[in-house]
Amino acid sequence: MSAAPVTAPAPAGGSIDAVARRVGAARVRRRRRVAGVVVAISLVALAAATASLLLGAAGLGLGDVVAALVGQGSPKAEFVILRLRLPRVLAAIIAGTALGLGGALFQTTLRNPLASPDILGVTGGASLAAVGSMLLLGLDGPAVSVAAFAGALVVAALMWGLAWRDGLTGIRFVLVGIGLASIVSGLLGWLITRADVREASEALVWMVGGIGSVGWPELATAGGALAVLLVLTAFFSPRMPLIALSDDSARSLGLDATRARLVAIVLGVALVAVATALAGPIAFVALVAAPIARALVGNGQAALAASALVGAAIVLVADLVAQHAFTGVAVPVGIVTGLIGAPYLLWLIARGNRKGSDG
């Protein structure tokens, strides 16, 4: 923090008022910084969304796009914008927000930057249940989202049950999660090999995550669920500092963090399930969003909101890259996020090593 050089030259005998003023000033600076970061991330997201609406083979100008958005465009422009590009942008925003926030809840609760729902198999559980409910039970619409939530919850519950031993150790959680993730991905692979060959590229979406073929009914379901979860998380967020304490410190303060942790994990599972039911397991967004947000605004409640925004911005930008950077093929967004996220994960582990900790 830049507060230290300011306070250093002040006389030691400064009045309490002066200290209070300085603390107040630091708080204002911090708030301004958070606000500035939030505005900046929002601008990035907005720019990516605009570019997503503008770019493409249809050759529409800004005027056409705006006209189509307000319902005054040509039939062709309205089809391209309202049926193809806008759902895609909204899906990116919904999935990114949910994954960013869900990842932040997981990482804070398990106190480990590696404990993201995609590494732990929770995303995979949602994906498996969603694919299974579609292929085996023939479900669609909101029922798939419910199945995804159930699948994610089952994996999370198994992980909690198997890794719990007199408290939570982040690393044990992560290793148990890797084991569960390998079972889940095996079963998912099996379901996908059963699918019709013509659906292979759709199956790919369920292996890596993609937002190319999302329609309005799915968006309405996911958007509604996300809104409810955002409100719940906002109500819950004042308890986040308690969760971030270690077991020992919480106990020494006479507090029990277990219930708050359970609530945080269930919220995180639900958020991840919403995103996965909509767009498949988009890799690494949940892993990278929260650390980026913390680097920008510091720890605390602001980091939750910032994580959600960063998640949305990442998916929007990654989808823009996925659509336009690879000539000739439509690449699912999950491949781009994977290409960015995996090296980051390796770096995270290497850095943890240098500090001599297990992450």
Add this chain to the structure above:
Amino acid sequence: MPRAATLAPTTGTPGRPARAGRRRLPPAAALGIAVALLAVVAIASLAIGARQIPFDVVVQAFTSPVAGDADHVVVRDLRLPRAVIGIMAGAALGVVAALLQGSTRNPLADPGLLGINAGASLAVVVAIAFLGIASPFGFIWFAFGGAAVAAAIVYAIGSSGGAGASPAKLALTGAALTAAATPLITLLLISDEGTLSQYRFWSVGSLAGRGIDTVVVLWPFLLLGLLLAGWLAGRLNLLALGDDVARGLGVRLATTRVVTAVAVIVLAGTATSLAGPIALLGLAVAHAARGLVGGDYRWLTPLAGVLGAIVLLAADVIGRVVVAPAELEAGIVAAIVGAPVLIALVRRGKGASL
């Protein structure tokens, strides 16, 4: 039931100090029983499937084959290559895991868990997609290269820093590497629906659809890997006492490490070329072997190899039976069998070392 037999020792020893009190089979007997089991499973894999073939017909197919007989064709051209591939890949995976566990003193060592298989897969896909190399003899070198690069990265990242390479760090690095390779592989395959359709079967560890020509090309590499493993086994026993003691007893550490690395890369690359990236099988069978014959690598390593072959072949047979007339790929069954072993190890707190 071969599956129950191989699993019982790992799941049946909840506490660690059971080592002294428990009676064990003599190692030679354990190995003999395992080989006999392997023969049973191999015959089962020739007889059982969507088309049930009686035992005497299976024998006939080899002793007096009738050209054009449908049962004989199925046994000789479809099921025999599949069984041989299962035995080769399973043995390679079991031996690799034993070597890795011994040389890194890491109970979580497994070529799939450490990302070595993922590296080999990526390299094979690059060879097929970009360079148009379709023959096993062409892409096996890429499998070795990919395995070598992945092993180097895992070791460099996993052991950087003062604390050395802890099992958890290595496993995490391997998971990260697998996660890094997956989108690249998908990206290479995406433009070609035919390749994608093939790859989704290969990526779950299917033994089906590979001809005997793959076996013909790859068996010398398997043999080389197994010979190196045999040379290493006695030295791994000394390494288990610690680097300093081993050096004092005349083990040349640098040579041993290099030979281990070559053996691991050759075996993991061969297994991946044969059957795709199969995770957690090696981990499970190496621990089962340890439970059966103890920590002597001269017995543990071959037993892990035989058990690996049994489990992979049995997984293939089970996969053919449980969802008949469809099939459940062997790699999936192996993951379902292997993951509980990983979780049990983590729960027991075997984080530190062997």
